[in-house]
Amino acid sequence: MALPTLVLLLVCLLLPVIWQQCKQHRRLPPGPPTLPIIGNMHQMIWNKPMVFRWIHRLLEEMNTDIMCLRLRATHVIVVKCPKIACEVLRKNDEILASRPATFASGTFSFGYKGSILSPYGEQWKKMRQVLTCEILTSSMEKKLQILRKEEYSYLARYINNMAQRPDNSVDVRHVAQHFCCNIIRRLVFGKRYFSDDIPASSTSGPGHDEVAHVAALFRALNHLYNFCVSDYIPSLVGLDLEGHEMVSKNVMGVLNRLHDPIIEERIRERSIKLGKGGEKKEARDFLDVLVYLEDADGRPLLSLQEIRAQTMELMFATVDNPSNAVEWALAEMMNKPEIMQEAIDELDNVVGKERLVEESDIPRLNYLKSCIREAFRLHPYHALNVPHVAMADTTVAGYTIPKDSHVILSRLGLGRNPKIWHKPLEFQPNRHLNTANVLLTEPGLRFLSFSSGRRGCPGISLGTSVTMMLFARMLQGFTWTKPPGVESISLQEGNASLALAEPLVLQAEPRLAAHLYI
Template sequence: MLPILLGKVGNMSLATIQTRSMTSCSGLSLATLVMMATLLLFFLKKNKNAVPQTGQFPPGPATLPFVGNMHQMIWNKPAVFRWIHRLLKEMNTDILCLRLGATHVIAVTSPEIACEVLRKNDEVFASRPITFASGSFSYGYKGSILSPHGEQWKKMRRVLASEVLAPSMEQKVQHIREEEYDHLVRYINKTSCCSSEAIVDVRHVSRHFCGDMIRRLVFGKRYFSNLPASATSGPGHDELAHVAALFTLLNHVYSFCVSDYFPALQGLDLEGHEMVSRDVMRTINRLHDPIIEDRIRERSNSIQSRAEKKEARDFLDVLVYLEDAQGQPLLSREDIRAQTTEIMFAIIDNPSNAVEWALAEMINRPEVMQKAINELDMVVGKERLVQESDISQLNYLKSCIREAFRMHPYHPFNPPHVAMADTTVAGYTIPKGSHVILSRFGLGRNPKIWVEPLEFRPERHLNAANVLLTEPGLRFISFSTGRRGCPGISLGTSVTMMLIARMLQGFTWTKPPGVHSIDLQESKIGLALAEPLVLRAKPRLPAHLYGPIECM
């Protein structure tokens, strides 16, 4: 089995990672592979005419002893989600049961069943799986997103919801968000004006806007370097490595790794996931740890000098300065490391992906683009830049983003919910320990729910006086719901909406020379655009709103 590795981590190329992974396989791992292959061939011949499982579990394909459907999952890598959705379609069901080793994995594409999972049975499904990647990325399950149900998760969830993402804290850091919105406009203006064809890589801009934003909110600094930065400067080497590491983390955290279902195989690194996880954490620790350590020392010095307690400047201040009832630090160093990393990767993918897809769809449908621009001109005008306070009135633009969330999620599935007890969903028995995965892909494109689901139609969401990006009925998933729902709905809405609003208000976007239409092909291994969206951008507002241009 060749390692399946995606992208780059820090300075390490895909070819380097593959070479290292292949050469690191020991004789034991090769023997294990041969043994597994022999067992699979034996069971395949013996069970060639096996019939689909019947009874109390949800419908699913025939399984083999010991491995279940693992052999099929391996054969369908790396795009396992496409195989799962193909099975759902072939079996004409909205709930599917796979068995990967001893674990039942239940995929759901029906809003009614999804609500039954996250509302009626929310308490039962409030845990997360134990995997090598999730354990690594959460510093041993110290954070609030990847940790299984338990006291640590409850503590960190409470900290995140009531302290870090509290309305009062969101208000305190509003000036940071405003500065980043302005930086976005200046950076695009510089990029377009300093290019001979005014070409802008929308994926690069949107991903690094999200990276800049979350670094400012968490660490109080856009760049890891302490050197002064220009008002229009782009990401440097460390910032590029940081965003690449975060996306690699997201692509690997719950990626159907064989050893997640056969823990005895952990350490053999048959697919290279363990090496990738370690490389990601090396990059993140190299960049995060010096800032965290400085802040912890600062807190210690302020206690020793009995300095007056100051207001939190950013999210890291909140985490570092929290105290328990005895006046001692509430969070350990590992708690802080875990939570800062989780905040980072929670904000970076969905806003950037939704905006890239929305612009791609709108370029191919000029009438949709024009309606959004007309709304911005009517609500905001051209004499000032759009602000967060305008979002409530931008219903058509919010509908465009809702449609992007519906049609084009970054992740095929929500993070798995683990059943903490035997339960029943849709009349089927779900055994304790089962992983339930709600399909973002399947919910948003379910033809039983949506008319012409593959058509980009923002108008289908214009059914309320104030359109919201949330979807309580789970007809698609933006921020999820329940105990594991995203507590940062307000922040996520602001970042997503201001990204697309500033881009549309500030610039006229057109196809590059010689391009008839934007190719909306999805990646073979995921749901992002197969190729980064590249467009021409021309300023459409008075020059003073963009600031000076500093071409090199």
């Protein structure tokens, strides 16, 4: 075959392939220029540890609601428009229902044995069903209400003890984070302290193990999906170039040390009880449910690793958003006393001062719920939602989303979007008072609280109760003032996070009758 004919044949064969690739490339969402092979990896590395700020700066500079980055071979699609977000979580919910495989997520989920971090598949379906049909049910929530009620009382007593000190100062972040951890430990393990030497009713504060537990949980949350280089270049796993793997292993060492003895003892208890022909007992907590579940043949439904993974993920899902929202709401309200006063007035009108606020009061506390909605909108704990992975090519907002792309919704971009929100950087709870029953969820995805779709949080009711009772008990029980010499509370965010740069410290004075704190 003559050379010109061969060249012509090759051109004819390759031209459709090249054209299709170019066509697909043109249909990708807009994004910054990329380098061959590595894409935008060099920019991501350069902007560590503030990658999320670089991403949002690019969105602003490009004036786009959807953007595509290429981190080596992975397309990372970032969305900050509610309409497009609805396409992601509703229209494309099934296709975008998977999760990325990363060193941290694999480690924290014991090899994807749980529900939140597991990629889409039979294991995820199994554990999701356990969560929705056995753990986070209305009957289970009602059954464990007594545990939550005790923790609400301990909260008031603990703050009251601090208010009796000479400087009556309270570290709000410390109180909020430990309250959330106390709640979830009670619900999962049936105990608030890891040591049996400390009485459950103690209000002396967390012990060494409880402090280590909170620190480990938040460190884990801050390392999940944190744009680690090896997440995009798996061949680098094991080299630990960023120290990411060591952090994950250290966190798991602490959490396993504290969780495993309780889990293993409960499994032994089950084995002994059923081995003697005893009947299944009524569940005392979430761990009982997980341990005593049986398959069709009467054998334990869940393995040890599945129980460890699910208890860990329940902890992760409970501690960050409620504590962060309450700390930010109080910080904003200290600088806007008219908002604080309106919240107090609502509590006094709805609940009064002769008893403590209860979960049953939450539906009527619309202004307080609006304050929390505004904190979720303006001050999310995480700037970006947990990534969704495309299991097939799909289309979002008219753009091609290739298979295996990571699609991320920007909590920051949605909640502070000036096209959606008037004066988006101002804390204005009244903007949410447009319904008879204010909810902490946001169906229109104008901000993210509990997400939506297959990967949406199944614990909306529990999350609402924990958040609102923390907030309501703190406001109803105490008068909060700034420390001496402080004219206004700094609302500065941390460099590498959206949390307050410094923990909120306020002074507290009891505002109810003394017997209500006992």
